[in-house]
Amino acid sequence: MADSNMSDNIEAYLKQILQQANEVEIRRAEIARRFNVVPSQINYVIKTRFGAENGYLVESKRGGGGYIRIVKMALRTEPDLIDEMRQSLPEIVSFRTATAVISSLYREKILTQREGELLLTMLSKEALAVGDVAIQGQLRARLLQQLLNRLRFESERD
Amino acid sequence: MADSNMSDNIEAYLKQILQQANEVEIRRAEIARRFNVVPSQINYVIKTRFGAENGYLVESKRGGGGYIRIVKMALRTEPDLIDEMRQSLPEIVSFRTATAVISSLYREKILTQREGELLLTMLSKEALAVGDVAIQGQLRARLLQQLLNRLRFESERD
DNA sequence: CACCCCCTTGACCAATATTGACATAATTAT
DNA sequence: ATAATTATGTCAATATTGGTCAAGGGGGTG
Numbered sequence: 001m002a003d004s005n006m007s008d009n010i011e012a013y014l015k016q017i018l019q020q021a022n023e024v025e026i027r028r029a030e031i032a033r034r035f036n037v038v039p040s041q042i043n044y045v046i047k048t049r050f051g052a053e054n055g056y057l058v059e060s061k062r063g064g065g066g067y068i069r070i071v072k073m074a075l076r077t078e079p080d081l082i083d084e085m086r087q088s089l090p091e092i093v094s095f096r097t098a099t100a101v102i103s104s105l106y107r108e109k110i111l112t113q114r115e116g117e118l119l120l121t122m123l124s125k126e127a128l129a130v131g132d133v134a135i136q137g138q139l140r141a142r143l144l145q146q147l148l149n150r151l152r153f154e155s156e157r158d
Numbered sequence: 159m160a161d162s163n164m165s166d167n168i169e170a171y172l173k174q175i176l177q178q179a180n181e182v183e184i185r186r187a188e189i190a191r192r193f194n195v196v197p198s199q200i201n202y203v204i205k206t207r208f209g210a211e212n213g214y215l216v217e218s219k220r221g222g223g224g225y226i227r228i229v230k231m232a233l234r235t236e237p238d239l240i241d242e243m244r245q246s247l248p249e250i251v252s253f254r255t256a257t258a259v260i261s262s263l264y265r266e267k268i269l270t271q272r273e274g275e276l277l278l279t280m281l282s283k284e285a286l287a288v289g290d291v292a293i294q295g296q297l298r299a300r301l302l303q304q305l306l307n308r309l310r311f312e313s314e315r316d
Numbered sequence: 317c318a319c320c321c322c323c324t325t326g327a328c329c330a331a332t333a334t335t336g337a338c339a340t341a342a343t344t345a346t
Numbered sequence: 347a348t349a350a351t352t353a354t355g356t357c358a359a360t361a362t363t364g365g366t367c368a369a370g371g372g373g374g375t376g
Contacts, residue, residue, distance in 0.1 A: 005323070006324080007322085025233055039365095040325075040326075042364090048323095057317080060354085060364060060365085061332070062363050063330095063334095063362055063363050063364080064332065065162045065163025065166075065333075066331085066332075069352080115273055117278060117308075118269075118276075118305065119277070121308045122301045122304060122305060127301050127304040128301075130297065138303075142285055146279050147280060151281040163333075165334085187354090195334075195335085198334090198355080198356090198357095199333080201355065219341085220354040221341065221343050221355045222351075222352050223343070223352085223353080224342070225351075
């Protein structure tokens with residue numbers, strides 16, 4: 001029954017809960033105790049199996065009453081187009097390119113016009129004014145990557 | 159349903175009152191007694207959960223007949239509210255603070271939920287992963303400033 | 317055998333909550 | 347006026363969580 005691999009067991013345990021609810025909230029120390037592993041292994045499991053790439057959202061809080069919450073998101077109906085955009089996105093992205101990407105998303109009805117405008121505000125040169133222009137382009141690329149990845153899923157929360 | 163965390167309970171209690179009135183006035187010692195905590199913890203709750211980033215203003219008076227009053231900033235006109243949030247925004251902004259700001263904007267109907275989620279994606283640690291943590295906080299601050307700036311002009315057109 | 321990938325561990329770090337001693341302000345009594 | 351009383355404010359110490367990182371372990375693969 002039990003795998004020799006504790007990380008897989010912990011993953012299965014959490015996903016089993018997520019089959020019936022679309023979020024789990026745990027206390028790290030408690031889960032670590034239950035599976036008889038060191039607390040930081042919980043972080044390892046979360047980072048390797050519940051990342052944003054896999055459609056999960058993780059929130060946590062330290063200190064008294066701290067917790068880790070994993071929220072499951074649903075795959076969009078048409079993720080293929082978004083995937084292609086992600087894969088063809090360069091390492092360094094100019095504001096002009098970013099505008100083109102956002103426009104495409106708007107044309108495809110994946111973003112509303114206002115959503116696009118707000119996001120472009122954050123992708124502007126003024127917002128991303130960091131030392132080097134190349135670094136600015138890298139940063140813009142990462143912001144877009146994160147956005148595209150997020151758009152592959154839809155939130156199920158209120 | 160009671161959190162193991164008293165500060166959250168006190169926050170919830172106050173916000174529940176604020177759902178029906180747009181301000182609440184308390185006697186610190188009385189609330190402290192009711193929740194069985196030390197009086198200064200009330201100050202902690204107010205400072206961490208009812209600041210301007212969260213859309214609240216706090217007035218108080220000491221001595222006989224003293225009180226603490228929490229007022230929703232929604233009473234003000236929209237551009238002023240946004241201005242106050244901008245001015246009270248620190249130079250370095252954590253993701254937690256950013257979440258508080260976005261939540262406030264959502265609560266005031268200035269952003270939709272989805273807009274807030276997409277913007278938070280770009281304000282996340284993963285998106286803004288740059289060398290230093292301080293730099294990351296500065297960057298996040300600038301992104302938020304840009305956003306608030308844009309939203310202010312938007313609201314002025316009404 | 318050499319290598320690589322993934323898992324596991326623990327030392328150290330960071331964030332949040334709680335408490336209490338002491339300070340400050342406003343009101344009331346003398 | 348002054349003192350006593352009644353409130354809230356500040357700050358630093360301590361407690362209570364989760365986060366990061368780098369080193370080591372173990373099994374499969376070329």
